[in-house]
Amino acid sequence: MQRPIFLYKADPVRGAEWASWFALKAPQLEFRQWPLEDGHQRVRYLAAWQPPTDLSIFPKLDLIFSVGAGIDQFDFSTLPPALPVLRMVEPGIIGGMVEYATLAVLSIHREWLAYRDQQRAGAWKALRVRPAGSRRIGVLGLGVLAQAVLAQLRTLSFPCAAWSASQHVIDGIDCYAGSDALPTFLGRTDILICLLPLTESTRAILDRRLFAALPRGAALINCGRGGHLVQADLLAALDCGQLSTAVLDVCEPEPLPAGDPLWHHPQVMLTPHIASMTQPETAVDVVLENIRRHLAGEALNGVVERNRGY
Numbered sequence: 001m002q003r004p005i006f007l008y009k010a011d012p013v014r015g016a017e018w019a020s021w022f023a024l025k026a027p028q029l030e031f032r033q034w035p036l037e038d039g040h041q042r043v044r045y046l047a048a049w050q051p052p053t054d055l056s057i058f059p060k061l062d063l064i065f066s067v068g069a070g071i072d073q074f075d076f077s078t079l080p081p082a083l084p085v086l087r088m089v090e091p092g093i094i095g096g097m098v099e100y101a102t103l104a105v106l107s108i109h110r111e112w113l114a115y116r117d118q119q120r121a122g123a124w125k126a127l128r129v130r131p132a133g134s135r136r137i138g139v140l141g142l143g144v145l146a147q148a149v150l151a152q153l154r155t156l157s158f159p160c161a162a163w164s165a166s167q168h169v170i171d172g173i174d175c176y177a178g179s180d181a182l183p184t185f186l187g188r189t190d191i192l193i194c195l196l197p198l199t200e201s202t203r204a205i206l207d208r209r210l211f212a213a214l215p216r217g218a219a220l221i222n223c224g225r226g227g228h229l230v231q232a233d234l235l236a237a238l239d240c241g242q243l244s245t246a247v248l249d250v251c252e253p254e255p256l257p258a259g260d261p262l263w264h265h266p267q268v269m270l271t272p273h274i275a276s277m278t279q280p281e282t283a284v285d286v287v288l289e290n291i292r293r294h295l296a297g298e299a300l301n302g303v304v305e306r307n308r309g310y
Protein backbone atom coordinates (compact mmCIF):
# COMPACT_ATOMS: atom_id res chain seq x y z
CA MET A 1 0.00 0.00 0.00
CA GLN A 2 1.23 3.50 -0.79
CA ARG A 3 2.12 5.67 2.18
CA PRO A 4 0.39 8.93 3.16
CA ILE A 5 2.35 11.98 2.01
CA PHE A 6 3.72 14.74 4.25
CA LEU A 7 4.25 17.70 1.92
CA TYR A 8 6.73 20.48 2.75
CA LYS A 9 6.52 23.89 1.08
CA ALA A 10 9.19 26.25 2.40
CA ASP A 11 12.95 26.74 2.15
CA PRO A 12 14.14 23.67 0.14
CA VAL A 13 17.55 23.50 1.82
CA ARG A 14 15.98 23.13 5.25
CA GLY A 15 13.40 20.88 3.60
CA ALA A 16 16.20 18.44 2.77
CA GLU A 17 17.02 18.31 6.48
CA TRP A 18 13.37 17.68 7.31
CA ALA A 19 13.47 14.83 4.76
CA SER A 20 16.38 13.12 6.54
CA TRP A 21 14.65 13.37 9.92
CA PHE A 22 11.41 12.02 8.49
CA ALA A 23 13.25 9.08 6.93
CA LEU A 24 14.67 8.27 10.35
CA LYS A 25 11.73 9.02 12.62
CA ALA A 26 8.64 8.43 10.47
CA PRO A 27 9.26 5.85 7.73
CA GLN A 28 5.48 5.23 7.65
CA LEU A 29 5.09 8.63 5.91
CA GLU A 30 6.40 9.67 2.50
CA PHE A 31 8.09 13.08 2.82
CA ARG A 32 7.88 15.21 -0.32
CA GLN A 33 8.83 18.77 -1.15
CA TRP A 34 6.74 21.28 -3.10
CA PRO A 35 6.05 21.38 -6.05
CA LEU A 36 4.36 18.00 -6.17
CA GLU A 37 3.99 16.29 -9.56
CA ASP A 38 1.90 13.31 -8.51
CA GLY A 39 0.31 11.73 -5.43
CA HIS A 40 -2.04 14.65 -4.65
CA GLN A 41 -4.67 12.20 -3.36
CA ARG A 42 -2.22 10.89 -0.75
CA VAL A 43 -1.30 14.27 0.77
CA ARG A 44 -2.57 14.19 4.37
CA TYR A 45 -0.26 16.75 5.97
CA LEU A 46 1.18 20.03 4.72
CA ALA A 47 3.93 22.09 6.36
CA ALA A 48 4.31 25.52 4.79
CA TRP A 49 5.48 29.08 5.29
CA GLN A 50 2.67 30.02 2.87
CA PRO A 51 0.23 27.31 1.77
CA PRO A 52 -0.65 27.04 -1.94
CA THR A 53 -3.70 29.17 -2.78
CA ASP A 54 -5.79 26.28 -4.09
CA LEU A 55 -5.92 23.48 -1.54
CA SER A 56 -8.68 21.59 -3.35
CA ILE A 57 -5.84 19.80 -5.17
CA PHE A 58 -5.30 17.90 -1.89
CA PRO A 59 -8.77 16.43 -1.15
CA LYS A 60 -7.56 14.30 1.79
CA LEU A 61 -5.62 16.98 3.68
CA ASP A 62 -5.97 16.54 7.48
CA LEU A 63 -3.60 19.10 9.04
CA ILE A 64 -1.62 22.22 8.06
CA PHE A 65 1.53 23.08 9.96
CA SER A 66 3.09 26.53 9.83
CA VAL A 67 6.87 26.14 9.61
CA GLY A 68 7.17 29.38 11.59
CA ALA A 69 5.87 30.59 14.94
CA GLY A 70 3.88 33.38 13.28
CA ILE A 71 0.93 32.70 10.99
CA ASP A 72 0.12 36.22 9.74
CA GLN A 73 1.56 35.25 6.34
CA PHE A 74 -1.31 32.73 5.90
CA ASP A 75 -4.34 33.81 3.90
CA PHE A 76 -7.05 32.08 5.93
CA SER A 77 -9.75 32.97 3.40
CA THR A 78 -8.22 30.35 1.05
CA LEU A 79 -8.16 27.56 3.68
CA PRO A 80 -11.09 25.20 4.32
CA PRO A 81 -12.71 26.51 7.55
CA ALA A 82 -12.58 23.19 9.44
CA LEU A 83 -8.95 22.36 8.60
CA PRO A 84 -6.77 22.63 11.75
CA VAL A 85 -3.79 24.99 11.34
CA LEU A 86 -0.95 24.47 13.81
CA ARG A 87 1.69 27.06 14.58
CA MET A 88 5.28 26.00 15.20
CA VAL A 89 6.06 25.72 18.89
CA GLU A 90 9.23 23.70 19.19
CA PRO A 91 12.28 23.80 21.46
CA GLY A 92 14.66 25.04 18.73
CA ILE A 93 12.63 28.13 17.81
CA ILE A 94 12.01 28.91 21.49
CA GLY A 95 15.72 28.59 22.35
CA GLY A 96 16.71 30.80 19.41
CA MET A 97 14.37 33.57 20.50
CA VAL A 98 15.62 33.39 24.08
CA GLU A 99 19.20 33.79 22.78
CA TYR A 100 18.36 36.72 20.52
CA ALA A 101 16.29 38.64 23.08
CA THR A 102 18.94 38.11 25.76
CA LEU A 103 21.67 39.25 23.37
CA ALA A 104 19.69 42.38 22.46
CA VAL A 105 18.84 43.22 26.07
CA LEU A 106 22.43 42.75 27.22
CA SER A 107 23.77 44.78 24.26
CA ILE A 108 21.54 47.67 25.28
CA HIS A 109 22.11 47.23 29.00
CA ARG A 110 25.91 47.11 28.59
CA GLU A 111 26.05 49.93 25.98
CA TRP A 112 27.45 47.73 23.20
CA LEU A 113 26.53 50.17 20.39
CA ALA A 114 28.16 53.08 22.24
CA TYR A 115 31.37 51.08 22.75
CA ARG A 116 31.42 50.11 19.06
CA ASP A 117 31.21 53.81 18.15
CA GLN A 118 33.82 54.75 20.75
CA GLN A 119 36.20 52.10 19.40
CA ARG A 120 35.79 53.45 15.87
CA ALA A 121 36.56 56.93 17.18
CA GLY A 122 39.61 55.65 19.08
CA ALA A 123 38.02 56.65 22.40
CA TRP A 124 38.89 54.77 25.60
CA LYS A 125 36.07 55.86 27.85
CA ALA A 126 34.21 53.98 30.56
CA LEU A 127 30.47 54.47 30.83
CA ARG A 128 28.75 53.88 34.15
CA VAL A 129 27.75 50.22 34.54
CA ARG A 130 24.22 49.92 35.87
CA PRO A 131 23.01 46.86 37.79
CA ALA A 132 20.48 44.68 35.97
CA GLY A 133 18.08 45.27 38.85
CA SER A 134 17.75 48.91 37.81
CA ARG A 135 16.84 48.17 34.16
CA ARG A 136 13.18 47.31 33.80
CA ILE A 137 12.20 44.95 30.98
CA GLY A 138 8.71 44.94 29.50
CA VAL A 139 7.56 42.33 27.01
CA LEU A 140 4.58 42.94 24.73
CA GLY A 141 2.95 39.53 24.32
CA LEU A 142 2.80 36.51 26.58
CA GLY A 143 2.88 33.55 24.23
CA VAL A 144 5.30 30.64 24.54
CA LEU A 145 8.25 32.63 23.14
CA ALA A 146 7.60 35.63 25.40
CA GLN A 147 7.31 33.44 28.49
CA ALA A 148 10.61 31.71 27.72
CA VAL A 149 12.35 35.07 27.14
CA LEU A 150 11.00 36.44 30.44
CA ALA A 151 12.09 33.34 32.35
CA GLN A 152 15.66 33.79 31.07
CA LEU A 153 15.80 37.55 31.72
CA ARG A 154 14.57 37.01 35.28
CA THR A 155 17.56 34.76 35.96
CA LEU A 156 19.78 37.77 35.08
CA SER A 157 17.96 39.85 37.75
CA PHE A 158 16.16 42.25 35.41
CA PRO A 159 12.79 43.34 36.82
CA CYS A 160 10.33 41.86 34.31
CA ALA A 161 6.78 42.73 33.28
CA ALA A 162 4.57 41.66 30.42
CA TRP A 163 1.50 43.02 28.70
CA SER A 164 -1.05 40.93 26.83
CA ALA A 165 -4.66 41.07 25.69
CA SER A 166 -5.89 38.72 28.43
CA GLN A 167 -4.87 38.49 32.08
CA HIS A 168 -2.11 36.01 33.04
CA VAL A 169 -0.55 35.10 36.38
CA ILE A 170 3.15 34.19 36.14
CA ASP A 171 5.46 33.82 39.08
CA GLY A 172 7.93 36.72 39.25
CA ILE A 173 6.46 38.64 36.30
CA ASP A 174 4.22 41.71 36.68
CA CYS A 175 1.42 40.92 34.27
CA TYR A 176 -0.65 43.73 32.73
CA ALA A 177 -3.67 43.12 30.49
CA GLY A 178 -5.81 45.11 28.13
CA SER A 179 -5.51 48.57 26.60
CA ASP A 180 -6.31 50.41 29.86
CA ALA A 181 -3.22 48.90 31.51
CA LEU A 182 -0.88 49.64 28.60
CA PRO A 183 0.25 53.15 29.68
CA THR A 184 1.13 51.95 33.21
CA PHE A 185 3.06 49.01 31.80
CA LEU A 186 4.95 51.30 29.39
CA GLY A 187 5.68 53.86 32.09
CA ARG A 188 7.71 51.28 34.05
CA THR A 189 9.58 49.85 31.01
CA ASP A 190 13.18 50.80 30.15
CA ILE A 191 13.66 48.10 27.50
CA LEU A 192 10.56 47.13 25.53
CA ILE A 193 10.54 43.83 23.63
CA CYS A 194 7.77 43.23 21.07
CA LEU A 195 6.84 39.57 20.78
CA LEU A 196 3.22 40.03 19.77
CA PRO A 197 1.48 38.18 16.98
CA LEU A 198 0.59 40.48 14.08
CA THR A 199 -3.20 40.92 14.00
CA GLU A 200 -5.60 43.71 13.10
CA SER A 201 -5.43 44.97 16.69
CA THR A 202 -1.63 44.88 17.02
CA ARG A 203 -0.70 46.29 13.58
CA ALA A 204 1.13 49.63 14.01
CA ILE A 205 1.03 49.33 17.83
CA LEU A 206 4.65 50.58 18.05
CA ASP A 207 3.79 54.17 17.24
CA ARG A 208 4.35 57.73 18.46
CA ARG A 209 1.82 57.44 21.28
CA LEU A 210 3.33 54.24 22.61
CA PHE A 211 6.88 55.62 22.47
CA ALA A 212 5.73 58.77 24.31
CA ALA A 213 4.41 56.61 27.18
CA LEU A 214 7.85 55.03 27.77
CA PRO A 215 10.37 56.71 30.09
CA ARG A 216 12.66 59.12 28.17
CA GLY A 217 15.67 57.24 26.75
CA ALA A 218 13.97 53.81 26.70
CA ALA A 219 14.99 51.19 24.12
CA LEU A 220 12.98 49.05 21.71
CA ILE A 221 13.60 45.49 20.55
CA ASN A 222 11.23 44.32 17.80
CA CYS A 223 11.17 40.55 17.33
CA GLY A 224 7.53 40.55 16.21
CA ARG A 225 6.76 41.67 12.68
CA GLY A 226 7.64 44.77 10.68
CA GLY A 227 3.91 45.57 10.60
CA HIS A 228 3.92 46.26 14.35
CA LEU A 229 6.16 49.30 13.84
CA VAL A 230 5.41 52.75 12.44
CA GLN A 231 8.89 53.38 11.15
CA ALA A 232 8.56 57.18 10.76
CA ASP A 233 7.47 57.40 14.42
CA LEU A 234 10.48 55.34 15.50
CA LEU A 235 12.90 57.59 13.61
CA ALA A 236 11.29 60.68 15.16
CA ALA A 237 11.48 59.16 18.67
CA LEU A 238 15.16 58.24 18.19
CA ASP A 239 16.05 61.63 16.76
CA CYS A 240 14.44 63.59 19.62
CA GLY A 241 15.94 61.33 22.32
CA GLN A 242 12.64 59.82 23.51
CA LEU A 243 14.13 56.46 22.49
CA SER A 244 17.85 55.74 22.83
CA THR A 245 18.23 52.55 20.79
CA ALA A 246 16.26 50.19 18.58
CA VAL A 247 17.17 46.59 17.81
CA LEU A 248 15.07 45.46 14.86
CA ASP A 249 14.95 41.92 13.53
CA VAL A 250 11.94 42.59 11.30
CA CYS A 251 10.79 45.37 9.02
CA GLU A 252 8.19 46.03 6.36
CA PRO A 253 8.87 45.33 3.57
CA GLU A 254 11.58 42.68 3.89
CA PRO A 255 14.29 42.95 2.77
CA LEU A 256 14.59 46.56 3.94
CA PRO A 257 14.86 48.67 0.73
CA ALA A 258 18.28 50.11 -0.18
CA GLY A 259 18.58 53.70 0.97
CA ASP A 260 16.18 53.30 3.89
CA PRO A 261 17.35 55.53 6.78
CA LEU A 262 17.33 52.56 9.18
CA TRP A 263 20.34 51.02 7.39
CA HIS A 264 22.75 53.66 8.64
CA HIS A 265 21.02 55.05 11.72
CA PRO A 266 23.65 55.14 14.50
CA GLN A 267 21.14 54.11 17.18
CA VAL A 268 19.69 51.19 15.23
CA MET A 269 20.92 47.60 15.17
CA LEU A 270 19.35 45.61 12.32
CA THR A 271 19.25 41.88 11.67
CA PRO A 272 17.58 40.18 8.67
CA HIS A 273 14.68 38.33 10.39
CA ILE A 274 16.93 35.75 12.00
CA ALA A 275 16.04 36.16 15.67
CA SER A 276 14.95 32.56 15.66
CA MET A 277 14.59 29.74 13.19
CA THR A 278 12.67 26.50 13.31
CA GLN A 279 15.17 23.69 13.81
CA PRO A 280 14.30 20.68 11.65
CA GLU A 281 15.37 18.00 14.15
CA THR A 282 13.20 19.25 17.03
CA ALA A 283 10.41 20.56 14.77
CA VAL A 284 9.92 17.11 13.24
CA ASP A 285 9.39 15.62 16.73
CA VAL A 286 6.71 18.21 17.50
CA VAL A 287 5.00 17.68 14.13
CA LEU A 288 5.03 13.90 14.50
CA GLU A 289 3.57 14.17 18.00
CA ASN A 290 0.70 16.24 16.60
CA ILE A 291 0.12 13.69 13.84
CA ARG A 292 0.04 10.94 16.49
CA ARG A 293 -2.47 12.97 18.53
CA HIS A 294 -4.60 13.59 15.46
CA LEU A 295 -4.70 9.87 14.62
CA ALA A 296 -5.52 9.03 18.26
CA GLY A 297 -8.27 11.67 18.42
CA GLU A 298 -6.40 13.62 21.13
CA ALA A 299 -6.18 17.42 21.52
CA LEU A 300 -3.56 19.02 19.23
CA ASN A 301 -0.77 21.37 20.34
CA GLY A 302 -0.47 24.91 18.95
CA VAL A 303 -3.86 25.13 17.22
CA VAL A 304 -4.41 28.55 15.64
CA GLU A 305 -7.68 30.20 16.68
CA ARG A 306 -8.69 31.76 13.44
CA ASN A 307 -11.07 34.35 14.93
CA ARG A 308 -8.22 35.64 17.16
CA GLY A 309 -5.70 35.58 14.32
CA TYR A 310 -3.02 33.60 16.21
Ligand code: GLV
Residues within 6 Å of the ligand: 067, 068, 069, 070, 071, 093, 276, 278
Ligand atom coordinates in the same frame (compact mmCIF):
# COMPACT_ATOMS: atom_id res chain seq x y z
C1 GLV B 1 9.45 33.72 12.04
O1 GLV B 1 9.29 34.88 11.95
C2 GLV B 1 8.43 32.83 12.50
O2 GLV B 1 7.25 33.19 12.50
O3 GLV B 1 8.79 31.71 12.90
